[in-house]
Amino acid sequence: MTDPNTVQLTEDGRLKHFLTTEGLSRELLTEILDTADSFISTQERAVKTVPLLRGKTVVNLFFENSTRTRSTFELAAKRLSADILNLDIARSATSKGETLMDTLWNLEAMYSDMFVVRHSDSGAAHFIAEQVTPNVAIINAGDGRHAHPTQAMLDMLTIRRHKGDIEGKIVAIVGDILHSRVARSQIHALRTLGAAEVRVIGPGTLLPSDIESMGAVPYYDMRAGLADCDVVIMLRLQKERMQNALLPSEGEFFKLYGLTKEKLAFAKPDAIVMHPGPINRGVEIESAVADGNQSVILNQVSYGIAVRMAVMAMAMSGQQTPVNSEEPA
Amino acid sequence: MRYLHIANARVINPQTQTDEITDVFVADGRIATLGRRPDAGEIEHTIDATGQWLMPGLIDLGGHIPEPGYNQKGSIASETEAAARGGFTHICSLPDTKPVADTSAVVKLILEKASKAGFSRVLPLGAMTQDLAGEQLASIYTLSEAGAVAMSNARRPVKNSYVLRRLMEYAATYDIPLFLNANDLSLSGGGCMHEGPVATRMGLPGIPETAETIALAQILLLVEQTGVRAHISQITCRRSVSMLQQALENGLRVTADTPLANLLYTHEAVTGYDSLYNVQPPLRSERDREALVQAVARGELAISSNHSPHEIAAKKAPFSDAEPGMSQYDAFLPQAMTLVSREELTVEQLVRALSLTPANVLGLSQSLTEGADFNAVLYDPRGEYTLTASEIASGGHNHPLLNRTVSGKVAQVFLEGCRIS
Incomplete structure (x- = not known):
């Protein structure tokens, strides 16, 4: 089998x-x-x-x-x-x-x-x-x-309803890809539905080895990774990661990969921001972005x-x- | 003198590098003559071995025998019977029984039960450390006197470099060989398959190559320092092959083996979450597999079974929850022969890695020459059968060929002239 x-x-x-x-x-x-x-x-x-x-x-x-x-x-x-x-x-x-x-x-x-x-x-x-x-x-x-295929499909539905289509879109997934079932299911679905590029952004400790083999492009620099993106998907960061020597601190993670208005400005002006929830405000995303007009986080829940x-x-x-x-x- | 006469067999003997169709005459458990009739005496029985291959009995450098302690997985009798059916005349039993083989009582119990069962001979490996905990030395001199052929810690870690160093120094004092597994638990812990693209796609925690190579480097440096007789059990990585080559070039006397599964399968086998392929050490990449096969071809590696029988419930669980290991003894030689039919190894190379090389590791002789003990397998390369559950002697049905067609058949196995299968 x-x-x-x-x-x-x-x-x-x-x-x-x-x-x-x-x-x-x-x-x-x-x-x-x-x-x-x-x-x-x-x-x-x-x-x-x-x-x-x-x-x-x-x-x-x-x-x-x-x-x-x-x-x-x-x-x-x-x-x-x-x-x-x-x-x-x-x-x-x-x-x-x-x-x-x-x-x-x-x-x-x-x-x-x-x-x-x-x-x-x-x-x-x-x-x-x-x-x-x-x-x-x-x-x-x-x-x-x-x-986590139902989560990935509700994310696809969110993208389709807010961006019209998935075909040709550049999508960035940010954060703890290593432990994320959501990211894996999203990458497969995005690739099949014709996304132009799927990027994964995070430190080396949170990107799984050979992630390229799944068709995702790794980025360590958040601003470079967000450039020209249509969709930014933030992942939840679990507190355990600090204990397992994967990350030094929440503060340093937020500095490098936390989604702020300043970093989001590198994406396309009409880019949407998604998160599978529950969000850690101030850890992976700042409130101004989570509650901002580019955020579709609550729509995701109803879809x-x-x-x-x-x-x-x-x-x-x-x-x-x-x-x-x-x-x- | 009355002889057993094996007629017209293709006799493959790596020790003398011969491969010819000839007759063998056996008496008193030994090969009396080869290729010619003995001068006196009569033939008691003739086996027409036309079309069959006669080779030295296989020797396993490491299999898990679940007795004492794990009766649900099998017994010494069931596993030695399975081993004999697979072509083994001798098997080294790993010390991770319950209680572990860290006392002479357990070693003697294993020897006694195996001898009573009358199948493959068991060569027990004693525990290097008490309770295999990796902290305090086991009484290895006493274990050796009781019949343990070497000491091992199975795949359990030795606490630190200090303990490993002292262990090696102590073993070297009495020239007791150590079987060492290269496994850095701080890197492999929690992993259940090779770290790489398949693990990433399947979301399974991986075991990086460095879990093996870092531990191997530590072992090789300490072997060099202490001069202990060391054998590295179950290497799986391409990089380990080159590290061993380098160690040999530097004059280090060290031997090694690889499990058969790592020559036959890669981590791709895990696709589909079949818990059968949850094995420790893990199945690695095709590049690793090819390097291991080439090292076997060059005579640098023996092939071991890493036989791990399990009851059905132990394997009927989500991949990472299943107990690791494959039942390997039944149909072992036909399985290994697929490397020959795939033209990855010659028969001579395969038989060498299964008999002569492990015999050299253990200081035994296993050769089809006049005067030698008749420890041999008669193999029918054209045999074919289905390995159904009722055909499996092992208590563990977690066998990769279960209910599949096996090409090639072990016809007869002899230990010191007596038929054990």
Whole structure:
């Protein structure tokens, strides 16, 4: 099993799980964006639910805590009329003797139709998709440093809605690329959707080795990296990085890579500023930029629900109809 | 005298650099004559080995034997049976059992159980440090007396250069050989695959080449200073090959091996998160693999198994959570022979790296010559079978060829004239 897409696609090329943006065709990525676009209009109505997942059970399976991402998936599932179960399985629960496999078998016994999975191990969603019984769709809500494909797609939707198209755009991703599943998923999606150039900006300690092999151009100098950019994506900096000898201090990081009005002026005048959130004001971005008129950070959050609705609906229709339609647990 | 007669075998013997079709006559566990009938005595049994290859028995410089302590992964009996099936007459067992092989009681237990099982002979490696913790010296003289052929710390780190230096000085006093793994844990810790483009794409924490080369430099300099007899276990990097070459040119007496997996696969195998390929040391780049193959071809490296049997649950986990290692003993020789069928090595080069070179490391002789112990493998290059779970003798089914077709078959294996497989 070498190609991740043999796992996430049906034989006729439709989505049955959503594990990674890597290797997905431009048509499929565009279909996700188009579907999400259509859901944005339903979000503006008084009655926001559509019946696409009526009678289906979605389980939010979070091995790593994340209130925000979990909430947007929960809301997306509810707006698709699914029943939703939230399970916060702290990593400690599995280390108490129950293996990941035991957890999965227990959940399968509840006849769920979809697992939304977040896990600290890269490849965890892929692993779960290979292990679960057929007819259960897996949506990757973030696995280790590997992928966060729904976040990347909501970022693509944001760019498309604010810049018209991704084709031909210069996009810079700034900060801790090494530990970022968001950056990896963005790079794959941006490349496939025709971005002219994807730049990654940060110190050598936070840029992974051979990042060029993914089609990204590394920059150590923020101003040079931002020159002529259409889109600037800032990443969140975790405090642990200082303890692992990756960075000396938040102050020095902000001086070199923090997004200020002065640095943003090197990008195109109509460049947009994005951030997957939650933001660290004064660490990777100054408030004047985060709240400024080039920032689309809050728009990203609202598009997140539409994108998650889109991939959930698409993956569910890519699954075969279950032989026995059981009552939801 | 009654003889076992092996007729018409292609006899490949690296020690004498011979490769010819001939007959072998065996009596009293030794090769009586080669290429001619003994003057007296009768033939008890003849094996028609037409089309088959007879080569010295394979010797493994390092495999994980899960007994004592890890019964869910296999036993001394199951793993030595698997080793015999793979073509090994001798295997060095790594000391990372539970309890670790840091007392003569554990060493003797391993020897006793292996002898009772009656498959491949086990040559235990004793623990260099107590509990393999890398801090206090184990009683290595006592372990050596109990039958440990050399001392190792498996892949666990020795605390610092000071402890390593004293360990080497102490071992050198009694001419006890050390098997050393080049692994700087401060650089490899937390990593689960080769650091490079594949790790970056997959978001898996990497193990840089320098985790090996920095530790290797430290080892080589201390070996030079202390004069200890040293063998470097499981090197994986191109750079390590050239460092070893340089050390040899400088007159250092040091030997080394590489795991078979590092000759067959690269980090590309990890694409798809197949936990089978989570191994320590990690699979590296194609450039590294090629350099290792060339070093084997030049006779500079032995090939070891790094056999690591695991129960299913140990491997059924997300990649970085799975326990590292591959079960290798079953079908080992056919696997290794793919290097010959791919024309990367000649048969002579491969057999040398699997028998003569490791024998030299251990001070054994393993040669198909008159008067020598008959430790040999009869291999059928045209054999073909499917390695199903029921065909695997090892307790670990984490084998790269599980349920796949194996080309070539180990037909018979002899240890001192007795058939062990």
